[in-house]
Amino acid sequence: MDETASPVESADCRAISEVLSRVGDKWTMQVVVTLSDGPRRFNDLKRRVEGISQQMLTRTLKALERDGMVKRTVCATTPPQVEYDLTALGRSLAEPARRLAQWVRGHLGIIHANRRQYDSRR
Template sequence: MTAPSHFDCSHVREILSRVGDKWTMQVIVALRERPHRFNDLKRQVGGISQQMLTRTLRVLERDGMVTRSVCPTTPPQVEYALTDFGRSLAEPVRNLAIWVQTHLATIHENRSRYDME
């Protein structure tokens, strides 16, 4: 396997930036267990505005990680779910969150030590 070129790295950086976004990670985690309707999802992702949730869901849908299903009811109900592709990202995101929780105290100690120098 050859090392990625600079061009390839820019694509990786773009996707990591999007996936690592505060709201994207929380939406993926919220959808990991089951599909949610918009307002339910908004409650699950505390602090997100309606506009930001809409924007985040559109980006995830465009990238093929989330599906949007409209139920034929009056008024129409919309449900969001992870695709298999999105679910494949949910596990690494979960592992990263576990790593952060495991090492958070060490990170804070290191920051304090650095800041005191």
């Protein structure tokens, strides 16, 4: 970091870094994109987010709820059912997440080729 940065700029950078760390998390992006199609119950989300454990999905949803990106609704049924949905803030993240995923898909072959080339020099 630039040593001439003011304390306000440094705090701002740390705050931005913290949010980017959450947003850039492997599971966060998949949960947000999955929820962008509409509300889902926990087990439905777990089935759709390939490879996520129950514990990791719980942690991810709690973190997203804490950040105000996901709304958790308990339905008054017997037994109670819980549904998760994106808030307006979460929906505003879903579109850039989809665009980033499209960019990755479009460049994955090049990235893999570059990795192989790099690794062959080692």
